Amino acid sequence: MSRPLDIALIQTRTPATADAALAHVEPLIREAAAGGARFILTPEGTNLLEQRRDRRGLAITDEDQDVAVTGLRRLAAELGVWLLIGSAIVRSGHPADDRAANRSLLIDAHGTITGRYDKLHVFDVDLPNGETYRESASIRPGDAAGLTQTPWGLLGMTVCYDLRFPHLFRQLARAGACMISVPAAFTVPTGQAHWETLLRARAIETGCFVLAPAQGGPHEDGRRTWGRSTVVGPWGEVIAHVDHDAPCVLHAQLDMAAVEKARASIPQLLHDRDFAPPR
Template sequence: MSAIKLALIQMRSGTDPERNLDDAEALIREAAANGATFVLTPETTTLVQKDAERLFEQIHSPDVEPAIVRFADLADSLGIDLLIGSMALKGGATSDDGRDRAVNRSHLFGPDGALKARYDKIHMFDVALGGGETYSESTNYAPGDRAVLTEAAGGQLGLTICYDVRFAALYRRLAQAGAQMISVPSAFTRPTGRAHWETLLRARAIETGSFILAPAQGGKHEDGRKTWGHSMVIGPWGEVIAHLDHDEPGVLHAEIDLDEVASARSRIPSLRNDREFTGP
């Protein structure tokens, strides 16, 4: 048995990074105190700020970002693997019109505080949902261009962020490279969360035979954004192992057995059954 005691942190991050850090740390400490050895936080853990000017006033480049040091020290002091779902950082490639852009980056810290891996969100959420609700992530964020697989809590972890979940090819690539778990830290909007959140997470689990770990932002944020919450852990057979049925901040605990990945993939060996084809 390859069991992992994990915890997903659900947050309602606001426009004050220091307060968000304090809130995240308190929940991470609670998770570790209750036995979790692998803790994951949601997308935009340190700041939810839709005003571009204020966003760039509040974020830093990676070499001077205080949250990176603080989370590394926290992982070290608690002796846990800690995935910070994402932070906005300066240093993204400029846009075609010369605008500075940030990156939306996951960080995985090991039990000794060392940075194991980082991942920049590949797919940008550029969409008009109707009713005046529009998003254009690519205006302020540069997309990543590299899939990332790393070790976490004794298993192989593929890193993704939020909107990536709609692009099945990324998940298949990670699973075929050996991912047993795939993280999906998110800040899903309420309309898309209500309609698609659970369905997409379960589909990605079934297609890849992987555990899907999806910590989320939830509720109405200070900048006016409304997110879905409902953090979830999905098993490799597509079953919901644990979930929060609300959008309030909190901790979701689950214990997973990585041996179930091999079992699911042997029952449905689709990752080995790819065929070349032509057209359309």
């Protein structure tokens, strides 16, 4: 019988600059590694959370110049752990589009980036409480799904709002993913109403482990995020969760055999059928 995979989700309250963000998250990652985690995941916006456009423009750099990204690569190599930077807000690299990328980065135990995924779905909404979000104004959406090999199986990569698009998760699972990451910075109203329900639904639909590290609490740019980082098993059971929005480390153990067990019990990934669209 294979050894369970020790993971840790890092819940953060990321500051508005990459230097401060690295100083904030590094001790939490060290704590996770000291506790035995071999795979550590951080939330969306790990390198900075800044929605004020004038300050945001000054804070964003290229991926290979970002202080938090380069610092976390060195840290993964030092600790000998795999690390998912849930996302970094960096320049997209597209000369015709000055919007940033919201980019998830998988780093191996040598500090090498082995997987990249740019968030596909951007969040534009006017909430009943008066909050307005226009992620499309500053984030260039990606155009490809993210599926990357790890020592424990294939990892499907998503970011935050992607959680509301089940077809993405299904395609990742049908392509072989056994784990799907959902780093997030959910708003409080949407998090309170939908966060756990959606995470459990995506796990049940795919037979995957769903790993959801989150931002939590009041941030420097005025937003407030829900927290409640969560690990869901492939049968839809909550394996571990945080019941608050403060920065912390959440440990969990994953029995990877549970994926095949869930999928054998309900082989839904084999039963898709083509059908005519509604009229």
